[in-house]
Amino acid sequence: MEEVLETMQLENMHCDVCEGxxxxxxEGFYYCVECGxxxxxxxxxxxxxxxxxxxxxxxxxxxxxxxxKKDTEKEDEDDITSWEFYNYVLRGFLQELLNMxxxxxxxxMTLQVWTAYLGSMEVAFSKSNKTxxxxxxxxxxxxxARIIYNHKPxxxxxxxxxxxxxxxPNDERAKFRLxxxxxxxxxxxxxxxxxxxxxxxxxxxxxxxxxxxxxxSLKRHMPLKHLDKHSRDSKGSxxxxxxxxxxxxxxxxxxxIYCLNIIKLYVVLGIALNMVEDDIQLSDLLRFIDEEHxxxxxxxxxxxxxxxxxxxxxxxxMELSKIKDKVTNKLLRSNxxxxxxxxxxxxxxxxxxxxxxxxxxLELALPPRLLKYVxxxxxxxxxxxxxxxxxxxxxxxxxxxxxxxLYAMKLLFGLDDIKERKISESSAKINExxxxxxxxxxxxxxxxxEWMEFVEMRKVIVSHYNQSFARRFGVATRTGCQVDDIxxxxxxxxxxxxxxxxxxxxxxxxRQHENLxxxxxxxxxxxxxxxxxxSLEKExxxxxxxxxxxxxxxxxxxxxxxxxxESGSHGPQPGSLCAGDDPKLSQYLSQHGLKLRVEELACQxxxxxxGIFRPITIIRGDGREYRANTEIKTETWINELKRKEKxxxxxxxxxxxxxxxxxxxRITMRDARRVKLEINNPFWDVTETPSFLLKLxxxxxxxxxLSSLQxxxxxxxxxxxxxxxxxxxxxxxNVNPDASDRASDQVAGDxxxxxxxxDTLLLQVSNFDCWLLHGYMKRIRKHDKHELRQLFPCSFRxxxxxxxxxxxxxxxxxYEELLIVxxxxxxxxxxxxxxxxxxxxxxxxxxxxxxxLARTYKELW
Numbered sequence: 119m120e121e122v123l124e125t126m127q128l129e130n131m132h133c134d135v136c137e138g139x140x141x142x143x144x145e146g147f148y149y150c151v152e153c154g155x156x157x158x159x160x161x162x163x164x165x166x167x168x169x170x171x172x173x174x175x176x177x178x179x180x181x182x183x184x185x186x187k188k189d190t191e192k193e194d195e196d197d198i199t200s201w202e203f204y205n206y207v208l209r210g211f212l213q214e215l216l217n218m219x220x221x222x223x224x225x226x227m228t229l230q231v232w233t234a235y236l237g238s239m240e241v242a243f244s245k246s247n248k249t250x251x252x253x254x255x256x257x258x259x260x261x262x263a264r265i266i267y268n269h270k271p272x273x274x275x276x277x278x279x280x281x282x283x284x285x286x287p288n289d290e291r292a293k294f295r296l297x298x299x300x301x302x303x304x305x306x307x308x309x310x311x312x313x314x315x316x317x318x319x320x321x322x323x324x325x326x327x328x329x330x331x332x333x334x335s336l337k338r339h340m341p342l343k344h345l346d347k348h349s350r351d352s353k354g355s356x357x358x359x360x361x362x363x364x365x366x367x368x369x370x371x372x373x374x375i376y377c378l379n380i381i382k383l384y385v386v387l388g389i390a391l392n393m394v395e396d397d398i399q400l401s402d403l404l405r406f407i408d409e410e411h412x413x414x415x416x417x418x419x420x421x422x423x424x425x426x427x428x429x430x431x432x433x434x435x436m437e438l439s440k441i442k443d444k445v446t447n448k449l450l451r452s453n454x455x456x457x458x459x460x461x462x463x464x465x466x467x468x469x470x471x472x473x474x475x476x477x478x479x480l481e482l483a484l485p486p487r488l489l490k491y492v493x494x495x496x497x498x499x500x501x502x503x504x505x506x507x508x509x510x511x512x513x514x515x516x517x518x519x520x521x522x523x524l525y526a527m528k529l530l531f532g533l534d535d536i537k538e539r540k541i542s543e544s545s546a547k548i549n550e551x552x553x554x555x556x557x558x559x560x561x562x563x564x565x566x567x568e569w570m571e572f573v574e575m576r577k578v579i580v581s582h583y584n585q586s587f588a589r590r591f592g593v594a595t596r597t598g599c600q601v602d603d604i605x606x607x608x609x610x611x612x613x614x615x616x617x618x619x620x621x622x623x624x625x626x627x628x629r630q631h632e633n634l635x636x637x638x639x640x641x642x643x644x645x646x647x648x649x650x651x652x653s654l655e656k657e658x659x660x661x662x663x664x665x666x667x668x669x670x671x672x673x674x675x676x677x678x679x680x681x682x683x684e685s686g687s688h689g690p691q692p693g694s695l696c697a698g699d700d701p702k703l704s705q706y707l708s709q710h711g712l713k714l715r716v717e718e719l720a721c722q723x724x725x726x727x728x729g730i731f732r733p734i735t736i737i738r739g740d741g742r743e744y745r746a747n748t749e750i751k752t753e754t755w756i757n758e759l760k761r762k763e764k765x766x767x768x769x770x771x772x773x774x775x776x777x778x779x780x781x782x783x784r785i786t787m788r789d790a791r792r793v794k795l796e797i798n799n800p801f802w803d804v805t806e807t808p809s810f811l812l813k814l815x816x817x818x819x820x821x822x823x824l825s826s827l828q829x830x831x832x833x834x835x836x837x838x839x840x841x842x843x844x845x846x847x848x849x850x851x852n853v854n855p856d857a858s859d860r861a862s863d864q865v866a867g868d869x870x871x872x873x874x875x876x877d878t879l880l881l882q883v884s885n886f887d888c889w890l891l892h893g894y895m896k897r898i899r900k901h902d903k904h905e906l907r908q909l910f911p912c913s914f915r916x917x918x919x920x921x922x923x924x925x926x927x928x929x930x931x932x933y934e935e936l937l938i939v940x941x942x943x944x945x946x947x948x949x950x951x952x953x954x955x956x957x958x959x960x961x962x963x964x965x966x967x968x969x970x971l972a973r974t975y976k977e978l979w
Contacts, residue, residue: 210420506977521935731893775966
């Protein structure tokens, strides 16, 4: 047929480039006369007489008509891959953290970590990717393969049986339906003519490109040649293998890294927060997630309008319903370790432990002067957080800092159920006298038992208004409070989603939603006596994100109560002074005619010596063949079982093991060689500590020759920044009898031998000695943890669980960090009386069990 070129005017049609209205038809397509741009929305179609079923028409005639195409290209432009989707969500989460007070440098660091992750995944920023297209990884989403490579997934057939019934082959209606189906398929295939182009030629699919790790993973299921056949199958007709292996078939590293989900965004943010040394720690990030300050409920608000308009269809393509929004501390730390190894991150940044300890002391409502003791322990031998097992494991910075606070409380109060009660009773009596003589402005001592009651009361009050806080501390709340919390989150999600048309739906769907809402509201009002809106307006308090949630939330509740009752309301606050910690306390009492006598308390003498605990090692059985005795009697079989000694699940051993003479000699020689190398090393510069002279009773005495009793007054227990000659537990001993006998006798006689008088107040303090329960926490089972927990004193057990819940971890992890601190200070440092120049780690001890324990925990210091 001879090609005919005709110029024609199209109604309501304009050129997309020059706004022209004159088009010319060539081979079924229309082109603008002025600029030559093809009009994609229209084309010419050949119509035959059979289209109108006109049997009277003779021969075939042609007519040009205009047929509108579906606007599918515009819809395809709105589709985004999973990487682009999570890129928008990550930007939204980052903006939320910046609004919470994170450092501005977090934005650039997050971008660097995210690009490093995408580059290692061979998605973007990869030099080895020559095609320029993102490569698919393990368990790639079907939407990524469809958008990038135009690869259609295999459609799953219906489970029902196919009907085998066939109609009459001479039925005219069946022929008519078959003819219409064939015609629709021909129209969809595009207009074809001699030398003409096809409509589908511009939509050719590409071969799937797999990353190196994905090919290695899929190689376990099929040969690489067969994988290439699947990659060329653009229509998904091959059903022999699945290109998405199941999660249980993947290795742990592949599952934690290559499966892109919302958890990876939390991991990227956690690494970026650590790199910029932000005040928001990993435990704070987990709490923000649990309180839904960072949640997938508001994901669509982070997306562009045209993308978010798809709504549920987009969320279904991303398979968000299969991903958990909440994560645990253990899971997040494990993913951070895998991510750092994947992007080749060599070292983490250690935060400021002193400021972190100050924040935790404020959160626990402890006296601010406790920070001096914690800082002195931190500065004495700063932790390095070096893990000898792996360099990529994320250190427990928060748990180690909380362990120092727990250790300081253990030294100050003993925490053996007896010492802290005696100290609290004496402090409470002194507080009564202080209130009598000074009123409300008098400085009060810290009472441990009253502080426990205050913390428990604060837990109950805050848990009533915040369900996340209640879950973290294990406080049981009423069902009505839990329902109110769920409804508040639903109302918030509904308010944020009203801007999207897909959430409003059709008129019938809106009426159905209103009917269901009315039914639920009626049920709530019948059960609780009020509707959801009334309950929210009555007791609901919106808490802002805070780094000290218990302290801030409690003050927010007190402010709400004071506004409601129009009167100042202040909750009970514990004392701000440690026992015997304020030097002005004795002067304040002497101004009112009272004297203060300080008495030190020792630990219990009847403490059970259980030894070192260790989990039993699992011994794998050999491959011997055992034959059953079918002729044995029941009584004989039962008696044999009773005679067998059952191995315990959890055991305690006394540290009585020693080394042999030959091995001990080798240890001593190595230690002498190490000391000699340190002395001869020119870079090992140890400056001597200057000698201080202390004026005591008009006499200047060298400070190094005095014991701790002579160095510290009994009215104050402030630690000094200079080294002591003896620890405080050796108060009755003298370092240098020639220089300090007279001063020691005089001071001790003035304090301890003074007869009590009715105007003298007794203040009992700790002698800085405590009980120890050491062992190995790795590979310990749940039953063993329960047995170990029963050995703790009640006061220590309560404080341990409270501190662990404050930072969002379990008590086992916090106790392991406490063991690291205690083993270092009690077993690893050699001879505390000779540490004027530097701390020397002990290597040549003869106690075998203690040395093995010290070496185990020294690798985690």
